[in-house]
Amino acid sequence: MLMPKIEIDYSKCTNPMLCKKCIQVCPTAVFEIQTLKMERLKETDLGDPDAFKLDVFYRDRCTACNDCVNVCPVDAIKIILPEATRP
Amino acid sequence: MCRLCEMYASEGIWYLDAGNFAHQMYKLREPGGKPQQSSESTASMGGSLLKEAIEAKCDGNEEKFSELVEQINERDKMYATCHVLPLKDALAVMDIASPVAKMACICRKRQRAWEEDSNTYSCLGLGTGMLKWERWPERYRGGVEFLNPEEAKEFLIEWDRKGMVHIIMSEGQGFIGGICNCDYPDCLQIRHRLDYGINYTVTKSHYVAKVNYDICNGCGVCVQRCQWGALKLEVTTQKASIDQFRCFGCGLCQTGCPRSAIELLDRMSLPALREVW
Numbered sequence: 001m002l003m004p005k006i007e008i009d010y011s012k013c014t015n016p017m018l019c020k021k022c023i024q025v026c027p028t029a030v031f032e033i034q035t036l037k038m039e040r041l042k043e044t045d046l047g048d049p050d051a052f053k054l055d056v057f058y059r060d061r062c063t064a065c066n067d068c069v070n071v072c073p074v075d076a077i078k079i080i081l082p083e084a085t086r087p
Numbered sequence: 088m089c090r091l092c093e094m095y096a097s098e099g100i101w102y103l104d105a106g107n108f109a110h111q112m113y114k115l116r117e118p119g120g121k122p123q124q125s126s127e128s129t130a131s132m133g134g135s136l137l138k139e140a141i142e143a144k145c146d147g148n149e150e151k152f153s154e155l156v157e158q159i160n161e162r163d164k165m166y167a168t169c170h171v172l173p174l175k176d177a178l179a180v181m182d183i184a185s186p187v188a189k190m191a192c193i194c195r196k197r198q199r200a201w202e203e204d205s206n207t208y209s210c211l212g213l214g215t216g217m218l219k220w221e222r223w224p225e226r227y228r229g230g231v232e233f234l235n236p237e238e239a240k241e242f243l244i245e246w247d248r249k250g251m252v253h254i255i256m257s258e259g260q261g262f263i264g265g266i267c268n269c270d271y272p273d274c275l276q277i278r279h280r281l282d283y284g285i286n287y288t289v290t291k292s293h294y295v296a297k298v299n300y301d302i303c304n305g306c307g308v309c310v311q312r313c314q315w316g317a318l319k320l321e322v323t324t325q326k327a328s329i330d331q332f333r334c335f336g337c338g339l340c341q342t343g344c345p346r347s348a349i350e351l352l353d354r355m356s357l358p359a360l361r362e363v364w
Binding site: 034046060 | 225227
């Protein structure tokens with residue numbers, strides 16, 4: 001069983017905690033926010049552009065519906081279908 | 088027998104044992120000494136192994152997926168993890184644990200970039216650690232708000248009404264640090280167990296739900312409240328039907344039933360479910 005690949009262009013997607021569009025539109029909740037900056041005893045600043053990263057954690061749940069691709073305001077998401085399932 | 092009760096209770100249910108709330112949270116440090124670096128938590132270790140497993144599954148390598156899941160389960164069963172409990176037990180905990188404070192949910196922030204403030208907090212922190220959380224809000228999820236036992240009970244009842252499962256959280260050695268109000272897919276524990284078989288991350292409750300067919304009129308309210316896929320409306324009989332092997336005993340169907348047609352049975356009273364946790 002081969003699943004779609006989701007590619008994120010991190011030069012375009014810089015702060016998912018401020019945008020939130022794809023992570024909230026996804027019907028199967030494929031994405032996850034990773035916190036990159038973890039300083040001991042300090043809460044991470046939501047506005048820090050280098051603090052958060054959009055991660056495709058649950059790739060097996062992606063149905064390739066393309067909702068995230070369409071909602072992304074900076075065109076940073078691409079879904080690549082495995083060859084066997086391409087129309 | 089419940090694994091957590093075996094490990095952490097002398098008698099009765101482990102989360103009703105006051106000793107499990109009385110962990111020493113504050114350690115004395117030598118003047119000028121450096122704070123201990125906390126080691127990577129088991130949850131985040133589980134996260135990276137699980138990610139590897141999911142990637143293997145996506146690439147068609149089912150064997151590697153199963154091996155990795157088994158590896159996570161072997162490790163997790165040594166530790167206290169999370170435990171589903173029905174509203175009545177969560178309310179009883181409010182008379183044992185102190186202090187109690189409401190705070191933001193960390194799972195929903197990760198899964199849906201969901202930010203909660205003091206009007207929407209959905210999680211309860213328990214024990215002396217909360218004093219530290221209140222003192223340094225910039226260090227701990229923007230801080231917490233203390234509740235007295237009556238307010239804490241109202242808080243739990245309100246989240247139960249909305250349809251959230253109550254899960255009591257422990258940290259490694261049985262110390263109980265919180266009660267979360269959770270739903271699929273935003274709760275990591277529920278999701279990892281249901282979707283990937285990470286079976287020790289959240290343990291089924293001490294109860295199992297059962298429908299009284301004489302009272303049930305098939306209204307279907309309970310079906311919408313089940314997070315576990317254990318409940319359906321049986322078309323033939325026009326009654327709610329519970330798969331008791333899938334039931335986690337959260338009691339949401341019971342608290343939501345307008346006719347009180349559902350009861351929670353003691354899991355140990357059903358011989359075939361005694362070892363199903």
